Amino acid sequence: MQVQRNDPCPCGSKLKFKNCCMQKTQVEERMKRSTSDVNSLITPSTSPYSFWKRWNASMSRGQFGNLYEMTLEGSPFRNAFESREAFYVSAQRRALPGGSGKEVIKIKVDETQALLLTLPEDDQRKTHTVLESLRLERGVNGWRLAQSERLEVPRMPRAQYGFELFGVESLEQTHRERVATGWQREDLADRPEPDKDAVESEQQAIEPHGQVEAAEQLESTLALNSDELAQVSDAPNE
Numbered sequence: 001m002q003v004q005r006n007d008p009c010p011c012g013s014k015l016k017f018k019n020c021c022m023q024k025t026q027v028e029e030r031m032k033r034s035t036s037d038v039n040s041l042i043t044p045s046t047s048p049y050s051f052w053k054r055w056n057a058s059m060s061r062g063q064f065g066n067l068y069e070m071t072l073e074g075s076p077f078r079n080a081f082e083s084r085e086a087f088y089v090s091a092q093r094r095a096l097p098g099g100s101g102k103e104v105i106k107i108k109v110d111e112t113q114a115l116l117l118t119l120p121e122d123d124q125r126k127t128h129t130v131l132e133s134l135r136l137e138r139g140v141n142g143w144r145l146a147q148s149e150r151l152e153v154p155r156m157p158r159a160q161y162g163f164e165l166f167g168v169e170s171l172e173q174t175h176r177e178r179v180a181t182g183w184q185r186e187d188l189a190d191r192p193e194p195d196k197d198a199v200e201s202e203q204q205a206i207e208p209h210g211q212v213e214a215a216e217q218l219e220s221t222l223a224l225n226s227d228e229l230a231q232v233s234d235a236p237n238e
Helices: 021-033 048-060 064-069 084-091 171-180 197-236
Strands: 102-109 113-120 127-137 142-154
Touching: 021 064, 021 084, 048 064, 048 102, 048 113, 048 127, 048 142, 064 084
Parallel strands: none
Antiparallel strands: 102 113, 113 127, 127 142
């Protein structure tokens, strides 16, 4: 029999159910209903970007049980919540990572870890925006969310947003720093600059030749058309 609001709480506290374990029980039931087989949703072959899309799909459907199971056990993100129920309650009060209106602008992947950098599609007139970094870790069952960070930064061209804003080294940032100091690729640095006078002379030599070829082709076409007209005029009338 289902326990009613004003019934004594089954835990034995002698309090009414509504004043004791009712909320906890309701949360447990909702989490159970919103949990499916996550190992079939996220498999070892699921890419980090596909993980992101399925995470957002579960958010839009309110499948908080799935979201909890898509986090990595023992990770900083999972450890921020005492239990599955605490995760559900917290998710009602503050935004979880990802969600609608955000897009992944950069991904950094190695064998065991993936970083996703997301940017909200907010008002372009704002002077600041909020970047979000998600760290995924790969386990035997595929990727799981291990940590997320948010950072408010001044708005800038998209190409300038990078993982280094979160203290993560990247080849992109290293390359930009090297170029800023005047570095050039060796195979390009030793290549001499083309002689402008030589280039212009070559172009001038090519252009008349091209014009002659075009004129000869036009004369040939006109001659062919004249022959065809002559054959038509000489043909007997039927």
